[in-house]
Amino acid sequence: MIRFNNDYNHGAHASVLQALNQTNDTQYGGYGVDDWCDKAEKLILELAQCPQGKVYFFPGATQANFVTISALLGSCDSVICADTGHINCHECASIENTGHKIVALPHHDGKITADQIEGEVQAYYNSGEAEYLTRPSLVYISFTTEYGTLYTKAELTAISEVCRKYHMYLFVDGARMGYGLGADGNDLTLADFGRLADVFYIGGTKCGAFFGEALVLTDAGIDRRFKAHMKQFGAVLAKGWILGLQFYTLLHDGTYFAITKRADEYAVRIRQAFRQKGIEELVVSPTNQQFIILSRAQAQALESKYIFEAMGPVDDDHVCVRVCTSWSTKAEEVDQLVADILNL
Amino acid sequence: MIRFNNDYNHGAHASVLQALNQTNDTQYGGYGVDDWCDKAEKLILELAQCPQGKVYFFPGATQANFVTISALLGSCDSVICADTGHINCHECASIENTGHKIVALPHHDGKITADQIEGEVQAYYNSGEAEYLTRPSLVYISFTTEYGTLYTKAELTAISEVCRKYHMYLFVDGARMGYGLGADGNDLTLADFGRLADVFYIGGTKCGAFFGEALVLTDAGIDRRFKAHMKQFGAVLAKGWILGLQFYTLLHDGTYFAITKRADEYAVRIRQAFRQKGIEELVVSPTNQQFIILSRAQAQALESKYIFEAMGPVDDDHVCVRVCTSWSTKAEEVDQLVADILNL
Amino acid sequence: MIRFNNDYNHGAHASVLQALNQTNDTQYGGYGVDDWCDKAEKLILELAQCPQGKVYFFPGATQANFVTISALLGSCDSVICADTGHINCHECASIENTGHKIVALPHHDGKITADQIEGEVQAYYNSGEAEYLTRPSLVYISFTTEYGTLYTKAELTAISEVCRKYHMYLFVDGARMGYGLGADGNDLTLADFGRLADVFYIGGTKCGAFFGEALVLTDAGIDRRFKAHMKQFGAVLAKGWILGLQFYTLLHDGTYFAITKRADEYAVRIRQAFRQKGIEELVVSPTNQQFIILSRAQAQALESKYIFEAMGPVDDDHVCVRVCTSWSTKAEEVDQLVADILNL
Amino acid sequence: MIRFNNDYNHGAHASVLQALNQTNDTQYGGYGVDDWCDKAEKLILELAQCPQGKVYFFPGATQANFVTISALLGSCDSVICADTGHINCHECASIENTGHKIVALPHHDGKITADQIEGEVQAYYNSGEAEYLTRPSLVYISFTTEYGTLYTKAELTAISEVCRKYHMYLFVDGARMGYGLGADGNDLTLADFGRLADVFYIGGTKCGAFFGEALVLTDAGIDRRFKAHMKQFGAVLAKGWILGLQFYTLLHDGTYFAITKRADEYAVRIRQAFRQKGIEELVVSPTNQQFIILSRAQAQALESKYIFEAMGPVDDDHVCVRVCTSWSTKAEEVDQLVADILNL
Incomplete structure (x- = not known):
């Protein structure tokens, strides 16, 4: 069985493992106070072109989401996101658990618009x-979204403007940042996120690291004892250099961007094979996640050799599956899947 | 500079790194549903002799503490611990942050007694x-304590009996479990913890792993959607097998116990050198943490070559430092420190 | 100006004030341990026919809602209610503030159905x-709802069955319980709530008392230190007898039921006047709240003499207003309003 | 039996009841937006000489404490108070329940000092x-304290200076404010609290009202959606005018100050009777609470006619009881108790 069910089924990119091997006999300071975290922070702030920012490394994405959001919000503040947002559907109410309401707006292909957001906010201000x-x-958005789709620079700019107009933070969940940046047609860069968002992160877990997310506060001014908030929720790794090291390794020579871009290309090849057979997608995605509508017979045939993620029935005869490539997906795995699709 | 300031300044034991290398091309299921977690759980439950138990792997110790405690307590419940307890002093009020009061009892060498606990509980019941x-x-205790000391089997049994008498959970923070088990004079085993505690964990971060703590619910019956509590606080690692793999690797052939026992022996050697020079300890510890009272001149001399953890002034002329060995401490580092102590 | 905007714009029914006058020179025990609370509890449990129950008196309805819900739920539990539910729209996220997600289902005239609830619960169990x-x-429902509508005995029974099938609590917000029980066509009694719900309350604030809600745990078995939960949120009134006294006074001779039934009748008279003029309601309500769709001119005309609650625009030319009678509404006020409606 | 156990065993001062009678036929706006709340606020800000302040009315003191503290603190902030503080001992961990650690300092007669506070704060800043x-x-203090004692103007000024030096709020729990202001030897005024504290409240429940506490934010600038915080915890009374009315009634003609001062005088008379018999106090208190050390025989004799609050055993033969007068205590009750003391 070959896994195409998610993008976190392999350890780490070879260069990460090599870096761990090379540094294993070196002593480091604890809790993120070390050279690797410093180097990785410096590099990330350069890439994001926000020298006034600050970078924190989280072990995982759920932590990055709820710890950051709870650190930034006051007790009577709420979060706006798409109803499909990861924080709304897949994190066991971690946001509500810290005391905050999520205002979930109807998504369009996993996205929400500046107009939707402004409408919601106006209802609050109109009440006095x-x-x-x-x-x-x-405002919480994801790049890429739960459906693998992308915000355009125009869309992100409009959302950013609404956020600034109404003094709201713009938070971008970048667990799949690499896959978004590398996608065909994408017009956003890390520097755009550094300019338009207040907080965003560069995902490691799904993009070549063993684990870890690099969170960027684009302006260190919003950092109100941020690390204390992390500590309170156990999100400061004792051996913090392991996180800094991984990000530096993946980012400094462009590996991060190359391996995710390749996964996008693999995903598009697979999608094209499905289309060639007249098999459609639920949503058109340019990134590593493809949501394919299969007949039950087709699903059964492919699932004898491949693991996909079940998304549930579409109608009596069809199901949707997520076919997901990864930084670790191999060309021969894609070749084999494409051949099997074409033979359906 | 050689670090003797803590036990988390190196990556991982060579066998752990090797295991990561060997498994890096294999695909695994996510979120702790994989063979390595299964094998590690089985092994741990055998070692703890509690086949009816359940094991969960946490990325870090602060998470293991607050997530578990908040999962087990109701809204109007409080936690008893020593005033020196890690959860009371070093975790940014993570317990209070989840809504629970800590009742801190005066410690004796980092420990509390069954009598102290019973007195506190009776005050509650006497109020009706x-x-x-x-x-x-x-009741939260640590093995080893913040002062490197150990509970005896008699003490732990007495505490366990009070807990059961008053329907309280007994939770043992085992971030330094290996150093406790390996100490000269220790009479407790993992099976004792499996029998006397409701929850305890086997520390990985400080005992040879890159990161991770293996938490044992000694009776799966108290597991009320425990994993959902973990998920809600972002404590379920996406690539969970990395945790199971590390623990299996360290435990299956006894490496875990050997490398921590060695660190204890190194620490005792260092202590003996200090004693030989008439330098005393704040607390008598048989484990890898030694709390040494140095004159300011002695401290300055040693700190030109070694990093210790400052514990603060003892009097106008003396300070206390923590001299901490680790699974990663090398014999030659100890030799050198001992020589420098004797040359003070 | 005459207020028809809500049902809490007057002090208390004359009998309540008289009772306060008569008891003002008597000493009582504090925090709800007194004869009046005992007598009121006994009376309420008789009315609800649940002798095995327990009654607690809350100062206010928001407190009754969030304190009770947070006392009954575990950390990873959520609440199902109508999207129009008071806890979802009007209490500043008090439920989320205690850590719980609200799953808001689309309402029909302010109500949700057993089928909707079961569908939502099955999604959870189907996920394993x-x-x-x-x-x-x-499950949180209100009787009467935010739209003044009523659950029927058949509907409530079906919801209760789903709740028991899936081990969910059924909580009925009865802030307007009197107006529901007294409505033309209502087929539910306090005994039905005592039998079908796990928790419900009999509203005082909106039904003749100065303030206070009488919460009934229909089976004292679910009372896990309930009063401690109340205390923790400051919901145990120091002079608790004031609450017991008010409820005993209003309930023991049927005043409670008479004054709310009268308000319902007034509301229906007003509605009929509107209908006579061809003016329609947003929702058909048999209780003291009427949601009337007025042209802007009609609204302006009436609002020169009466205060209604604005519900917002319906279309470019029409607005919806809540016309609300109360236990304190006088016949002549209704006469006057009816006359003015007919003269529109 | 005559109650001398607390100061909340009677309804309300006659003038309050009269005011409720007189206004019972009047319609008011809800949730504190009404003339009585406005008048009471204006009067209180004049008395406290802080025209730039803001007043909020709470139903109860526990609410006033935890809602205010949680509104003012960020997630990683803690509260300093005396170990005897009401929030630390008598409110079921309501502060921790909102996520904040209490740092409890050893009290002296119920009080803490500016030096103690500064020491604690320096430990934090010294850690970097x-x-x-x-x-x-x-910093949370009470006036009067749990032992009926008073801060002097010099002590309060010193504490205020430390608070401002380290950017901490100074919060004064004034549940027994009247008894403090009226005490022989007191040198503090409402204007002093208005000047030296950031938040304080004027207790109603224990000082002549049916219920209610008037909280003063001495500078409205710290009011960050304060009422939303109150609402979220159910602390905004629907019929808010009942609170404003009570405070205006008690304060506008000095009744509040007269009836509490009288209770202090009664308490001192009772204390003098005890002293005349050679019976001592645990703490010297100039206010309505007296903590008297009785032999078991003396206690038994008096408790056949009077209810005191048991404070627990002092030694094998003695107990401490709180003898508490109140705004509602009658001269003849005091006469009778004094006579019985002298006849012991």
């Missing part, structure tokens, strides 16, 4: 900031 | 369980 | 109780 | 604001 309402104080 | 009081529902 | 999902553990 | 420590951000 009524005491029985929470203030929408942060 | 007054609505303005929280119920003490969990 | 996935760790990334909260367990729906409590 | 370490991420594993919470920031002490608010």
